[in-house]
Amino acid sequence: ASLYRIDQWGGPYFGVNDNGNVSIYPHGSKTLNHQEIDLFKIVKKASDAKDEGGLGLQLPIIIRLPDVLKHRVESIQSAFESAIEAEGYTSHYQGVYPVKCNQDRFVVDDIVRFGDKFRFGLEAGSKPELLLAMSCLCKGNAEAFLVCNGFKDAEFISLSLVGRKLGFNTVIVLELEEEADLVIDLSRKLGVRPVIGMRAKLRTKHDGHFGSTSGEKGKFGLTTTQILRVVKKLDECGMLDCLQLLHFHIGSQIPSTALLADGVGEAAQVYCELVRLGARMGVIDIGGGLGIDYDGSKSPNSDVSVGYTLEEYAAAVVGEIKSACDRKMVKHPVICSESGRAIVSHHSVLVFEAVSASKNSVPQMSSADLSYLIERLPEDAIVDYRKLSAAAMGGEYETCLLYSDQLKQKCVEQFKEGSFDIDQLAAVDGLCDLVYKAIGAPDPVRTYHVNLSVFTSIPDFWGIGQLFPIVPIHRLEQKPVVKGILSDITCDSDGKIGKFIGGEESLPLHELKGGGGGSYYLGMFLGGAYEEGLGGIHNLFGGPSVVRVSQSDGPHSFAVTQAVHGPSCADVLRMMQHEPEMMFEKLKHRAEEYVFDEGAHGLDHDAIANGIASSFHNMPYLVKSSCSLIAS
Numbered sequence: 331a332s333l334y335r336i337d338q339w340g341g342p343y344f345g346v347n348d349n350g351n352v353s354i355y356p357h358g359s360k361t362l363n364h365q366e367i368d369l370f371k372i373v374k375k376a377s378d379a380k381d382e383g384g385l386g387l388q389l390p391i392i393i394r395l396p397d398v399l400k401h402r403v404e405s406i407q408s409a410f411e412s413a414i415e416a417e418g419y420t421s422h423y424q425g426v427y428p429v430k431c432n433q434d435r436f437v438v439d440d441i442v443r444f445g446d447k448f449r450f451g452l453e454a455g456s457k458p459e460l461l462l463a464m465s466c467l468c469k470g471n472a473e474a475f476l477v478c479n480g481f482k483d484a485e486f487i488s489l490s491l492v493g494r495k496l497g498f499n500t501v502i503v504l505e506l507e508e509e510a511d512l513v514i515d516l517s518r519k520l521g522v523r524p525v526i527g528m529r530a531k532l533r534t535k536h537d538g539h540f541g542s543t544s545g546e547k548g549k550f551g552l553t554t555t556q557i558l559r560v561v562k563k564l565d566e567c568g569m570l571d572c573l574q575l576l577h578f579h580i581g582s583q584i585p586s587t588a589l590l591a592d593g594v595g596e597a598a599q600v601y602c603e604l605v606r607l608g609a610r611m612g613v614i615d616i617g618g619g620l621g622i623d624y625d626g627s628k629s630p631n632s633d634v635s636v637g638y639t640l641e642e643y644a645a646a647v648v649g650e651i652k653s654a655c656d657r658k659m660v661k662h663p664v665i666c667s668e669s670g671r672a673i674v675s676h677h678s679v680l681v682f683e684a685v686s687a688s689k690n691s692v693p694q695m696s697s698a699d700l701s702y703l704i705e706r707l708p709e710d711a712i713v714d715y716r717k718l719s720a721a722a723m724g725g726e727y728e729t730c731l732l733y734s735d736q737l738k739q740k741c742v743e744q745f746k747e748g749s750f751d752i753d754q755l756a757a758v759d760g761l762c763d764l765v766y767k768a769i770g771a772p773d774p775v776r777t778y779h780v781n782l783s784v785f786t787s788i789p790d791f792w793g794i795g796q797l798f799p800i801v802p803i804h805r806l807e808q809k810p811v812v813k814g815i816l817s818d819i820t821c822d823s824d825g826k827i828g829k830f831i832g833g834e835e836s837l838p839l840h841e842l843k844g845g846g847g848g849s850y851y852l853g854m855f856l857g858g859a860y861e862e863g864l865g866g867i868h869n870l871f872g873g874p875s876v877v878r879v880s881q882s883d884g885p886h887s888f889a890v891t892q893a894v895h896g897p898s899c900a901d902v903l904r905m906m907q908h909e910p911e912m913m914f915e916k917l918k919h920r921a922e923e924y925v926f927d928e929g930a931h932g933l934d935h936d937a938i939a940n941g942i943a944s945s946f947h948n949m950p951y952l953v954k955s956s957c958s959l960i961a962s
């Protein structure tokens with residue numbers, strides 16, 4: 331556990347059990363009622379063939395844990411309730427979940443269900459998100475906020491206004507000054523009294539990776555001058571009482587409570603000013619930003635960590651708002667937050683398989699081979715070789731590396747000129763590898779090929795270099811003997827992972843069994859927020875299969891409550907406007923035209939058509955079973 335820092339980033343949901351497998355505590359700890367779930371057993375259940383008692387799903391697989399979502403919602407709620415009680419704050423906390431962090435229907439439904447007793451609501455940043463939020467909140471609480479953020483046109487605003495008629499507590503947050511005119515106009519036309527929020531462009535700036543929305547040059551929000559103009563406009567049309575919420579968002583992954591307190595303090599002053607100007611304010615919405623400790627360092631200086639706990643975050647927020655309001659004798663507002671990352675990150679684990687690994691290529695060479703090779707070295711390369719062997723004999727490690735680099739470089743030049751053949755070039759590489767081994771140089775970092783698309787499943791790694799914990803999910807009782815990087819199966823050189831949490835440039839890995847691929851499973855953790863929505867279909871790899879797993883009293887202490895195959899080749903082709911049914915018919919027709927008699931493998935056109943049909947049906951990832959064309 332410590333080698334992969336699971337004990338640092340994993341708590342309270344992940345650990346390692348006595349079998350050396352990753353264990354999950356979906357309720358945040360092991361208790362009498364809640365036993366651990368063995369992640370490896372879930373993967374076996376999901377991926378084993380149906381006739382072996384499995385569900386026959388193809389990897390990669392996302393394992394969703396609704397119990398973790400429940401624990402996250404409850405933990406945030408309880409952190410704010412404790413801070414409110416400790417501070418003597420006279421209003422309450424009422425959060426919303428920003429659906430953009432993971433729009434999966436069941437994830438949103440779960441959050442609405444688990445948050446019902448806390449009046450927990452949703453945040454939408456676009457029209458389809460608003461439609462999905464309204465449909466999911468149908469089963470929820472009428473008091474729950476439905477915060478409408480993002481750039482809005484007349485349709486978006488009308489939809490949120492109609493939402494109020496349908497009994498949803500929609501709040502239209504003005505991101506731009508111009509939106510005020512649309513809201514005034516459309517609410518009159520539709521005869522709906524809107525609840526308006528205003529997003530303030532704060533001066534507080536979050537300089538981290540996720541802070542580009544903050545500061546005066548941020549993309550969103552109203553400047554001080556714009557806020558005053560909108561207040562005046564609303565007042566003039568008798569709608570200042572509709573302005574009830576102040577919103578801000580200084581960026582995701584806020585690194586420290588000092589920065590948080592700075593931003594919240596500034597916003598609380600704006601809130602008090604709006605009260606003074608006559609708005610009927612009641613809610614301060616602090617946006618997202620509650621961070622996740624991806625690398626377990628608990629450091630505000632790491633891009634992928636934060637220097638506070640949930641409790642410290644809530645205490646800083648409540649304390650700042652209270653003191654600003656008390657100074658101005660303003661009634662304490664309801665505190666709303668839009669935490670997305672902090673709610674959904676932990677609830678899903680992406681599991682993928684290493685299918686092969688590059689080999690260590692130290693050659694077997696007889697002394698005759700060596701002499702033959704040395705004789706054929708170009709003259710200046712022989713000088714380097716002599717220096718290299720002298721350094722190796724003398725155990726001069728650094729010098730050895732230097733000379734072997736020089737030697738290799740010269741031989742490559744000779745090869746390019748055509749005076750060295752490919753066997754000689756390979757032998758020089760081998761010679762240098764032998765020397766490395768003789769001087770005790772560490773084994774070179776190997777490449778593990780993983781059945782995954784980084785672009786589809788870990789887009790933030792590719793796009794902004796964000797690191798996530800990646801760990802073998804089994805064999806953790808065995809010492810890993812290899813250092814490896816991960817290379818995905820897309821035809822793109824960016825599709826590899828060579829940076830890991832803790833600043834490591836390789837990952838400790840186990841040898842693949844039998845030297846071949848398969849059955850070595852790795853998990854990417856804490857990726858439940860943003861990754862699924864951002865992922866594209868580069869190279870036409872679609873999303874993973876998904877299983878939902880709940881804790882149960884069964885023999886394995888878990889139950890798979892839903893299993894969905896990932897998009898097939900036909901599905902991803904359809905996304906790019908191709909028509910798989912027609913494509914299949916064309917290819918089938920071609921098989922009928924071209925295959926007159928049975929070929930060398932006994933393939934007739936029906937067999938070919940069946941094989942092609944199953945390729946359309948399968949996921950684009952590497953398939954374990956043999957190809958149906960050959961099977962037939």
Ligand code: PLP
Pocket residue numbers: 428431453479579581582583617618619620668669670671672859
């Ligand atoms: N609210 C707004 C307006 C956002 O832009 C974001 C994301 O950047 C969030 C909430 C969610 O932030 P986080 O995932 O940091 O909680």
